[in-house]
Amino acid sequence: MAERHELRKLAIVPAYNEEGMVGRVVREIKREAPDFDVLVVDDGSTDRTAAEAEAAGATVLRHPFNIGIGGAVQSGFKYALRRGYDVAAQVDGDGQHKPAYLPDLLAALHTEGDEADMVCGSRFRGDPGYKVPWGRRLGNLIFSVVLTAITRQRITDPTSGFRMTNRRGIELFARDYPHDYPEVEALLMLHAHRLRLHEVPVRMNARGFGSSSIDYPRSAYYMAKVLLAIFVGVFRRPAAPDGEPEAPVGGAATVTPGPGAGAAGGSAR
Amino acid sequence: MSVALLPLLGAETLDIRVRVAAVIATALMLAFVLELVRRRRLAERYALVWMIVATTLLVLAIWTRLLGLAASALGIAVPANALFIAAFGVTFLLLLHFSVITTRLSEETKILAQEVARLDSELRAARGQGANGAQPAEPEREPSSPATADQ
Numbered sequence: 001m002a003e004r005h006e007l008r009k010l011a012i013v014p015a016y017n018e019e020g021m022v023g024r025v026v027r028e029i030k031r032e033a034p035d036f037d038v039l040v041v042d043d044g045s046t047d048r049t050a051a052e053a054e055a056a057g058a059t060v061l062r063h064p065f066n067i068g069i070g071g072a073v074q075s076g077f078k079y080a081l082r083r084g085y086d087v088a089a090q091v092d093g094d095g096q097h098k099p100a101y102l103p104d105l106l107a108a109l110h111t112e113g114d115e116a117d118m119v120c121g122s123r124f125r126g127d128p129g130y131k132v133p134w135g136r137r138l139g140n141l142i143f144s145v146v147l148t149a150i151t152r153q154r155i156t157d158p159t160s161g162f163r164m165t166n167r168r169g170i171e172l173f174a175r176d177y178p179h180d181y182p183e184v185e186a187l188l189m190l191h192a193h194r195l196r197l198h199e200v201p202v203r204m205n206a207r208g209f210g211s212s213s214i215d216y217p218r219s220a221y222y223m224a225k226v227l228l229a230i231f232v233g234v235f236r237r238p239a240a241p242d243g244e245p246e247a248p249v250g251g252a253a254t255v256t257p258g259p260g261a262g263a264a265g266g267s268a269r
Numbered sequence: 270m271s272v273a274l275l276p277l278l279g280a281e282t283l284d285i286r287v288r289v290a291a292v293i294a295t296a297l298m299l300a301f302v303l304e305l306v307r308r309r310r311l312a313e314r315y316a317l318v319w320m321i322v323a324t325t326l327l328v329l330a331i332w333t334r335l336l337g338l339a340a341s342a343l344g345i346a347v348p349a350n351a352l353f354i355a356a357f358g359v360t361f362l363l364l365l366h367f368s369v370i371t372t373r374l375s376e377e378t379k380i381l382a383q384e385v386a387r388l389d390s391e392l393r394a395a396r397g398q399g400a401n402g403a404q405p406a407e408p409e410r411e412p413s414s415p416a417t418a419d420q
Binding site: 041044059060061062063064065067068071074075078079082 | 378379382383385386387389390
């Protein structure tokens, strides 16, 4: 109800060799959520991902080589911080996330107002939209139980990368973002920094190209790694102290969207 | 190193052939490390660790009694076991050390890749290339007008 038009919103699309898909994702975001700027982070693709994204009208950051999903998403948050965005969403470049839900996430971020700093799209608060493989469900369930216990808040889909965060989340993740499989650890960081999480039911598509069969040894390793990260993470020293990040772009007032806050933090270099 | 000298340094506990072999091997290792440093293939700060390891092994190979003394001081019956334990400990610490270095390097590499991507994007924008040429130059544009989004 309050005027939110002044908020600057960014959709971060991490993409690694997503030729044939990334262009579709960009166009769909522009169609379903036209008030979002689209940033594709091309994480060292060897195909035409960057060109395709650019042709579809996205701004493109090109990593010189592949540094992994965590580094790619963090690149997006750094960009959002530099350019003074108030809201940043992650929409995977493989087409799994449906941009049509962006307005839902945004609405939750806003109606929650002072209660949510990040909104996660959850497959498990309703119909997932596709048949989630049992291995993935099981892994997700384990993380869900552990995270729910740690955060004392019901988290149903901790591996979902379909997320949206406000200025506080942007500042946090621009400073420090987990590495290989960052979704679960990012939730812990959020909790450790007293930022608040809210889940919204969404449907997703099955992952873009084939291989829905999971690589079992690898996912076992993944489970072990993330569980270790969870237990270490509880005691881990934060990479950067709380407070002002380097090179703030004059947007301190936009942390919580207040009435008539000067939301468009100047970002000119 | 004359073989005739070795018995003077003590300890008949070890077969002379083993000792000669050990001395030659450790001397070669030391020489190899020095050569790597000389060719700038190995930075001094890492070479130092290896040179300490090689020198220690060389000293132990020549002065066998030292190992026996150290072993009995620690209450280890067989001197060779003291050597194994020490070697294992040193190896473990070195590997851990390299894991720490690798972690730091990959973190730095990640930041460099992100910075390169940023500079590349800003450079292309400044040159007005690409579909998003002018976009970043106008950060204050009105997001409420959807006209800018679709073309």
